[in-house]
Amino acid sequence: MLKTLYDKLWESHVVRADADGTTVLYIDRHLVHEVTSPQAFEGLREAHRGLWRTAANLAVADHNVPTTDRREGIADPTSRLQVETLDANAKSFGLTYFNMNDKRQGIVHVIGPEQGATLPGMTVVCGDSHTSTHGAFGCLAHGIGTSEVEHVLATQTLLAKKSKSMLVQVDGALPKGVTAKDIVLAVIGKIGTAGGTGYAIEFGGSTIRSLSMEGRMTVCNMAIEAGARAGMVAVDDTTIDYVKGRPFSPVGPQWEQAVAYWRTLHTDPGAKFDMVVRLDASQIRPQVTWGTSPEMVTAIDGRVPDPDQEKDAVRRDAMEKALTYMALTPNTPIENIRIDKVFIGSCTNSRIEDLREAAHVVRGRQRASNVKLAMVVPGSGLVKEQAEREGLDKIFKAAGFEWREPGCSMCLAMNADRLEPGERCASTSNRNFEGRQGQGGRTHLVSPAMAAAAGIAGHFVDVRSL
Numbered sequence: 001m002l003k004t005l006y007d008k009l010w011e012s013h014v015v016r017a018d019a020d021g022t023t024v025l026y027i028d029r030h031l032v033h034e035v036t037s038p039q040a041f042e043g044l045r046e047a048h049r050g051l052w053r054t055a056a057n058l059a060v061a062d063h064n065v066p067t068t069d070r071r072e073g074i075a076d077p078t079s080r081l082q083v084e085t086l087d088a089n090a091k092s093f094g095l096t097y098f099n100m101n102d103k104r105q106g107i108v109h110v111i112g113p114e115q116g117a118t119l120p121g122m123t124v125v126c127g128d129s130h131t132s133t134h135g136a137f138g139c140l141a142h143g144i145g146t147s148e149v150e151h152v153l154a155t156q157t158l159l160a161k162k163s164k165s166m167l168v169q170v171d172g173a174l175p176k177g178v179t180a181k182d183i184v185l186a187v188i189g190k191i192g193t194a195g196g197t198g199y200a201i202e203f204g205g206s207t208i209r210s211l212s213m214e215g216r217m218t219v220c221n222m223a224i225e226a227g228a229r230a231g232m233v234a235v236d237d238t239t240i241d242y243v244k245g246r247p248f249s250p251v252g253p254q255w256e257q258a259v260a261y262w263r264t265l266h267t268d269p270g271a272k273f274d275m276v277v278r279l280d281a282s283q284i285r286p287q288v289t290w291g292t293s294p295e296m297v298t299a300i301d302g303r304v305p306d307p308d309q310e311k312d313a314v315r316r317d318a319m320e321k322a323l324t325y326m327a328l329t330p331n332t333p334i335e336n337i338r339i340d341k342v343f344i345g346s347c348t349n350s351r352i353e354d355l356r357e358a359a360h361v362v363r364g365r366q367r368a369s370n371v372k373l374a375m376v377v378p379g380s381g382l383v384k385e386q387a388e389r390e391g392l393d394k395i396f397k398a399a400g401f402e403w404r405e406p407g408c409s410m411c412l413a414m415n416a417d418r419l420e421p422g423e424r425c426a427s428t429s430n431r432n433f434e435g436r437q438g439q440g441g442r443t444h445l446v447s448p449a450m451a452a453a454a455g456i457a458g459h460f461v462d463v464r465s466l
């Protein structure tokens with residue numbers, strides 16, 4: 001029988017399946033962060049249970065860590081408690097842990113792949129919705145809740161039901177200045193934030209094949225914003241080249257064996273999906289969200305939509321509400337929207353390629369005077385180090401951009417980095433709902449190049465014209 005990549009990943013991890021489809025799935029890798037793990041460890045302690053397979057876990061503090069000088073520790077008591085609790089749990093349960101001052105620390109979805117802890121063919125889970133990122137490696141990867149975190153810690157398995165399968169096929173050459181972020185925003189603009197509900201999405205087609213691993217991770221990262229639980233990309237040479245030589249990657253004869261298996265991790269030609277969506281890459285332009293959901297998106301040469309033109313009453317109400325919150329007037333050209341802050345970072349866009357793209361735009365230019373703060377937050381200590389080796393930090397600083405320590409930062413404002421009420425931000429993150437980057441803050445999701453360009457111009461600008 002012809003199989004999709006999703007079928008192959010699923011079937012190879014079934015421990016037991018009941019008639020109603022409820023399945024016990026084996027989990028190969030469990031990533032842990034400070035926000036969703038405390039009650040899980042507490043539950044284990046109360047039940048006097050240990051970890052089923054300690055080496056399958058990798059923990060890191062990312063959401064609550066400061067992005068400024070860490071020598072003083074964490075000032076905010078809530079954040080400090082969260083991180084100290086993970087410090088203590090990692091120690092008492094014996095997990096591999098990158099603490100706040102470890103050079104390998106960073107956003108969980110950046111460090112997993114970077115360390116080779118995420119490998120093709122794995123099931124990867126984490127108490128975090130953006131675990132879909134890891135599907136870029138030909139993995140079955142998705143977020144789980146805190147009670148499931150406890151279940152995985154204790155049993156190395158998860159109760160799950162198989163989703164339907166969707167192929168998002170993107171073909172053609174990407175125009176200059178158009179990136180993986182624009183692809184995924186365009187996909188969400190097309191199918192909506194509920195378009196992927198109930199599906200596991202495989203991204204395929206010549207455009208996806210030509211993306212780097214960084215680009216593929218950006219696309220899979222936002223599969224969850226399209227409503228899908230998981231996103232994935234088939235394994236090819238790009239995947240294998242990326243994982244080779246990473247600290248957790250296999251070596252010697254095991255590497256050869258692994259590669260031979262990984263090469264089978266693609267959808268068989270002719271296998272059927274429950275749904276197929278096609279996009280022509282040559283038609284995608286740099287994207288900017290204008291509303292409070294990632295599907296409220298248009299191209300840089302577009303305008304803020306007019307709710308009066310919307311026939312569907314529910315959609316019209318949502319648009320009106322979003323435009324009020326965003327303080328935007330219908331029909332305003334996107335290029336006329338002025339911004340107060342720039343955030344380049346998050347598990348969507350904080351990898352080396354993202355920083356290179358942003359640095360390329362700001363090189364030799366200056367932050368606009370109306371932009372109060374433009375911050376660059378590398379996804380990990382190792383990304384930061386690499387960027388510094390390439391002199392990217394100097395380019396950013398010379399342009400008036402701040403160069404910070406790694407973490408989630410202003411993606412969700414659990415640390416000190418946030419928008420003040422009414423501030424408007426060009427952000428490379430993945431969520432733009434009300435208050436996401438700080439109470440009353442207004443978020444526009446864009447690619448790293450577009451965020452950098454907005455920081456220079458003071459308003460959104462077509463990066464293709466620079």
Ligand SMILES: CC(C)[C@H](C(=O)O)[C@@H](O)C(=O)O
Pocket residue numbers: 035036063127128129130143412
């Ligand atoms: C804190 C965590 C549970 C959350 C998630 O699951 O996605 C966060 O990472 C986010 O992006 O909102």
Ligand code: SF4
Pocket residue numbers: 063107109128130346347348407408411412429430
């Ligand atoms: S960077 Fe943002 S989206 Fe990613 S895990 Fe952190 S808070 Fe969630």
